[in-house]
Amino acid sequence: MNQTSHTFSASRAMVGAAWMVAAGIAFSILNIVTQWLTMKLAFPAASAAFWQYAFALVFSLPFLRRAGLGAMRTRYPWRHIVRVGFAAFGVTTWVAGLAAVPIWQAIALVMTSPFFIIMGARVFLGESIGAARWAATSVGFIGAMIILQPWSDSFNWAALLPILSALLWGASSLITKSLTGVEPPETITVWLLALLTPINGGLAMAAGFSVPTGTTLLLFAVAGLLTVLAQYFLTLAYTAADAAYVQPFDDLKLPLNVLAGWLVFGYAPTGYLWLGALLILGASLFIMRNEMKKEQGSHLVSSE
Numbered sequence: 001m002n003q004t005s006h007t008f009s010a011s012r013a014m015v016g017a018a019w020m021v022a023a024g025i026a027f028s029i030l031n032i033v034t035q036w037l038t039m040k041l042a043f044p045a046a047s048a049a050f051w052q053y054a055f056a057l058v059f060s061l062p063f064l065r066r067a068g069l070g071a072m073r074t075r076y077p078w079r080h081i082v083r084v085g086f087a088a089f090g091v092t093t094w095v096a097g098l099a100a101v102p103i104w105q106a107i108a109l110v111m112t113s114p115f116f117i118i119m120g121a122r123v124f125l126g127e128s129i130g131a132a133r134w135a136a137t138s139v140g141f142i143g144a145m146i147i148l149q150p151w152s153d154s155f156n157w158a159a160l161l162p163i164l165s166a167l168l169w170g171a172s173s174l175i176t177k178s179l180t181g182v183e184p185p186e187t188i189t190v191w192l193l194a195l196l197t198p199i200n201g202g203l204a205m206a207a208g209f210s211v212p213t214g215t216t217l218l219l220f221a222v223a224g225l226l227t228v229l230a231q232y233f234l235t236l237a238y239t240a241a242d243a244a245y246v247q248p249f250d251d252l253k254l255p256l257n258v259l260a261g262w263l264v265f266g267y268a269p270t271g272y273l274w275l276g277a278l279l280i281l282g283a284s285l286f287i288m289r290n291e292m293k294k295e296q297g298s299h300l301v302s303s304e
Contacts, residue, residue: 020233020252022233024250024256027230027256028253028256028259028260030227031106033222037223038099039098045098046207049095050204051212051220053197056227057196059225063193071186076179084196087168087172087192088195088199090165090168092200092203093164093165094162097110103258104254104273108147109144109162109163109166110169111281112166113173114170115137117173136286140279143276144280145276147272147273149272
């Protein structure tokens with residue numbers, strides 16, 4: 001019985017890891033398409049964000065139809081609006097960052113998002129943060145500074161855009177975390193899908209709206225489909241196995257994006273990327289393992 005249970009658990013863990021890797025591959029291809037549109041074809045970043053998620057919304061219509069308008073019933077509309085607003089600004093700054101800096105640099109810097117979540121949880125949610133988490137957060141930011149090199153003559157202010165998107169996505173995640181205790185997941189998902197495209201549309205209008213044609217239009221349709229697939233693969237990964245197990249496989253997005261950027265654009269990351277990325281990855285994994293141990297400890301206490 002125990003052997004059967006162990007085999008079943010291991011099987012689900014492998015399936016979860018496979019879906020997480022699939023999500024990483026989908027995100028890597030998506031980033032290549034987005035960077036090609038904004039950097040090579042010079043399509044405006046704000047409009048690019050709108051069209052990517054507009055097509056994603058079209059591909060998500062079957063889910064919205066199945067969930068129904070009743071899923072939008074909530075006592076916290078403004079919390080949803082602010083959450084999606086942060087997410088939309090995060091998307092726009094991320095796309096603008098991809099238009100300005102190599103993929104490897106953008107991906108490594110956006111991985112600082114967990115550190116912003118930790119600080120935000122302390123400030124806004126009142127969560128206790130121990131010395132270990134503060135130390136890991138500090139190491140992660142040192143890694144980001146090594147990649148950014150703001151003291152260098154070659155420093156580009158646009159390189160801060162991925163960090164800004166990490167900050168905005170971190171803020172959105174904090175609000176999502178506060179909603180998970182009072183809202184069903186369908187409501188949280190439907191509000192995101194329903195509001196993200198209109199808010200992105202407003203940002204695109206403010207920046208000067210652009211309409212894609214021909215090959216550009218086709219690429220945005222591909223980007224929208226990849227967005228939906230990547231998010232769906234993530235959902236399957238977290239459904240199949242514990243988040244604590246599959247999360248490290250999400251860190252594969254760094255080498256996957258480095259490889260994709262090198263194959264398509266010829267971007268060759270320099271040595272300092274790997275040092276900075278190693279610090280960010282190490283800090284993220286330490287925080288994850290630390291949180292997993294705390295969660296296991298709380299389960300043991302509650303079971304007693």
